[in-house]
Amino acid sequence: MMGVIISSAVLPATLTLVWAGQNKWAACLSPILGLIAALIAWLVTAKKDCGDLTVTCTGSNNPMLAGNVVALLSPVVLIAVLTLAFGLVSDRARHVFHQDISNNCIPCRTSMTGNQ
Numbered sequence: 001m002m003g004v005i006i007s008s009a010v011l012p013a014t015l016t017l018v019w020a021g022q023n024k025w026a027a028c029l030s031p032i033l034g035l036i037a038a039l040i041a042w043l044v045t046a047k048k049d050c051g052d053l054t055v056t057c058t059g060s061n062n063p064m065l066a067g068n069v070v071a072l073l074s075p076v077v078l079i080a081v082l083t084l085a086f087g088l089v090s091d092r093a094r095h096v097f098h099q100d101i102s103n104n105c106i107p108c109r110t111s112m113t114g115n116q
Helices: 002-018 024-050 061-086 091-097 106-113
Strands: none
Touching (some): 002 061, 024 061
16 A cells, blocks of 8 residues: 555656756656555456455555556656646756856955955
C-alpha cells in the first residue's frame, strides 16, 4: 500500500534535484496524477481478480504489483508531457535559481573592481 501512495513522487523529486529543465508544473502535478493512476490501477486489478474489493483482495500480490508499477512508471510519461506542454525552464530562470555564490560576495566584488 505504501508503494502505491508514495512511489509516484520518487522520479519527480529526483529530477528536481538533478535536472534543471523540469518545470514547476511537472514537479508538482506528476506525483498527484501518478497517485491517481496508481490507485485506479490497484483497485481495478483487485476488482477484476477477486470480483469484489475486500481487504484480502486489495492486499494480494497482483493488485499491489499493478499499483506499484503504475506509480513508479507513470511519472516518466507525465513529466515528459507536462514539461513539453508548459515549456522547459529557460536559461534566464535557470540563472536566477542557480546563481553563483561568488558573485554575491562583497570581498570578491571589491577585489574585482580594484577598490580595496
